[in-house]
Structure formats: structure tokens, C-alpha cells
Amino acid sequence: MDERRPRVALQAVLPTELAAACGIDITDARRIVSLAHRLGELPARAPATVRRAALDAARAVGEVRTLELAERRASAEDPFVKYAFRLDDGATVESVRIPLERPGRYSACVSSQVGCALACAFCATGRMGLTRNLEAWEIVEQVRLIRRDLAASAERAGGGARIHGVLFQGMGEPLANADRVIQAIRVLSEPSAQAIDMRNITVCTAGLPSGIRRLAAEVPGVRLGLSLGSVRPGRRRLLMPIDGAHPLEEVLAAVGEHARATGHAPMWAYTLLADQNDSDEDAASLAALARGFAAQHGVSPRLSLIPYNSIGPADAPQPSPGAAEPPGAAEPRSAAEPPGAAEPRSAAEPPGAGERGAAADPFVRSSRLAAFRAVLAAAGVGSIVRYSGGGDVGAACGQLARSQAEARRSGGRGASRSGRAPDAAAGGPGAPPRPA
16 A cells, blocks of 8 residues: 555545445445444454455555544533534534434534635634635534434433434535535435435535535535525625625526526525614515515525524623524524624624724624514515524524634634635635636
């Protein structure tokens, strides 16, 4: 074996890839992949179901790598649990275990990047800048470790529980790391790996058209979420710099192609903030856009309204929303909704910046949720209110972030604050943006 060749992370390969890499039978490859996911390692001795020669061949080309659990914080308010995982280079990412409406079922909300380059004004991760993309195995390992922790908790409680779905709504823009995210999705849905139905995997994006089209072409079973922030172009651009590279009209064209190709209705996420994007005019504009999308593409978007969760002063989580839909709602409850919130009072100075400093919360939760929904309903557009729990441990929508001080203490590399908006075609970490 060439020692200069990087070793394969065995929990991030498909059985067909493993069989080709080390020249073993596909049946043995499936069983070895299963061992990697179930045990988190390869056994010293081959079990009766796997030929020793096959196990030795897999061990010669690959290894099972893992992440260090730096912190586990369970909410005292609801069944959300936040995890901080330390990577090999010392950087840290956060993930969340989200309870679903059916008891014993959970989703894993995972990160795809260390930080994010999109710099959305309302998102805690956006304050970090981008350090790097995660590798496929680092994404898969978040799910595997959350599943292992859930199994241990369920065993102690004397009941069954399982990871039912995965949300790419944690730290980072998934479609700016499309190659690795798509590979992770394929592994997560592989029966001999994590065996999660692809229809229960959702990728949420701030709006990268070529990445949306890749999802439709390469993993069509996956569902799509789009963060809107605002549907008025000038306002959306202040909130989400990505709108300068990929205007909403261009993004929605790709979303429509995805809907037609897959048959999945897209989820549109809209976070309400006081005096920013919560007026009757905003609601009427959103309703008109939803109706126009349905007429053009034959699929009605699902509107998910999100009460804002504080992202201000670092390391000071806020209580979970009282105005949001309570546990038991029909839609899975998100721990970290993708970018989509409110507009600053000015481009230079968000609300409260003068009084509370740069780390202060730039926005305020809207009290007009009911009125906003009423305008939508009057226009014939339905909506749901997303319950976003775990606010007391910083696990609610938009709150996932590791402070720069934490990154320095953990030995992570410095983050870039370029603010540029990489498209899904971007290559490795720090690759320049390319047009969709």
C-alpha cells in the first residue's frame, strides 16, 4: 500500500465503493460497512459473517475515524439536546437532537461547515465566518454519535427510540459543500450504514441554484428547505448577502425545477422580526409569491413561520419561544433553521447595536405572528408555526455557533469573514464562488 495515499474513512463510503477500493466481495463490503456504523470501529478478529481476508483488506485501505464529544447540553424546557463535537484540527461544530411528534422518534440536525461565509445578519453562525468545509465522514459521524447517545439514553429509560430523519440545518451552508453533503446523504440512506429513508432527510439552503439542481439530479428523494428572510429584494439583500449573487427570482426558478423533478413541495422558512419583515404588506407579498410559485410550478410551497430566537450576546442562550407551536406539532421541530430572519434598521447599524455593542442581539421577536398569519390565510395561503426548542441551551433556530474565544481555546484555525457567497459548485474549503 502507498503510505502517501490518504486512508479511507470507512463510515463515509458506500459498500460498492469499498468493494472497488480493496477488491472484496460486495456482501463482505456491506457487512464491513455495517460493522463500522454499528461499532464505531473494526473488530480485531473477523466475525463469523465476514471473511478475515476481506476484513484485512478493508483495514489496509481504511479506518473508522471519530469526533470528540466536547459538550452535551440537554434542555430543561423540552426534549432537545445540543452536542458540541471537536474535530481533528481542534475546530468545533454543533449538532442538535430534535424530538418529533411521534414519541421515540428524533431527527438529527447536523452541521456541514465550520462556520459560514454567507454572513446572514440574523444568524449566529454567520457571525463566525467560514473556517472550512466538513468532510463527508465528519457529517455522517455526527449522526452516528447522536444515534449512539440516544440508544444509551433510551436503554436507561427502558424504552425504544431512534433517529428517524436528518436535517442539514446546523452550522454552515450545505450547498456550499455540496460534494461532501451529497456523499453523506448517500451513506446516511444506505441500508447497511445508517438506513435513514432519504425522504426523511431535508437540506436547507439560503439559496444556491446549482446546488439545488444537483440535489434534484443526484439525490431526488431528499426534501428541500429554502430560507427567505424577506421577499422584497432590497430588504432581503440587506439580510442575506447571497441575494446579491443569486437573487430570489433565480433561486425560486431552481426551487421550481426541484419541485417538478422530485414531486416534493419545498419548505419556505420565514423568521418574523419586529418592525423588520412582519408587516401586513410583507405578509401580502409573501402570499402573492407563494400563489405565483404554485401557479407556475404546480406545487404549493409549505410556509414555515419561525418566531425569532435571540442570537445576541455570545454564550447567553435565551428561553425557548412561548409563542411558537407546542410539542406535538405536525411538522418536525427544527433546532437550527437555515438563514432567514429580519432586516436591520439600517445596513450599517442593526437595532440595538449602539446600546449593547457589537455582540448584542440585532433583532427583536415580532408580536405580530397571529396578524401575519391572518393576512396569509385571507389570501388563501396556509402556514404553520415552527416550534423551535432548546433555547435555554442555545439549540434553537439560528443559535448554533461556537464563539471565536471558544475556537481559539480549542485550537481551531481562524475564520474568514469575506462575506462572499460560494455556490454549490465551489470546491474545497475557501474555494472562490462560481456562478450557478
